[in-house]
Amino acid sequence: MWAMRRTAAMAAMTSRRSFSTTLQDPSVLDHLVCPISKYALEYLPEKGILFCRDIRVAYPIRNGIPILVPTEGRLVPDDEEM
Template sequence: MDKELLAMLVCPQSQAPLEYDNERSELVCRQSGLAYPVRDGIPVMLVNEARQLDTEEKLGKPRNEAPALGGE
């Protein structure tokens, strides 16, 4: 994601700044609790297209990885 473009974009719901999540290819707004998809390099800044963040994501905590199955 282009840093200059990211600096200009704000959440359409809260007007708060966004963070880019490279792993999920999303623009994240912790204030509104929404993550906007980036498809083919184009941010989709529509509230009805956004994903609701879970509590840990809103707080900025790293995602927990699933435990290995059949581990010792």
């Protein structure tokens, strides 16, 4: 039983790392859009977010998984540099 849990946990960690790496692939980003505006998202790894420049909304990435839920988006003020 312990071995199965350990294997599942290791697989989850690997998939999280893989997904973060996948976000750096432009062809993947071509398919991800802002759930509010439907405009393209920009991956900002140093901030750990996906950012929609058109409406200035930032979506968090938690454990390597983008949270593209409108209520999770944060409106970024114009004076905050992105």
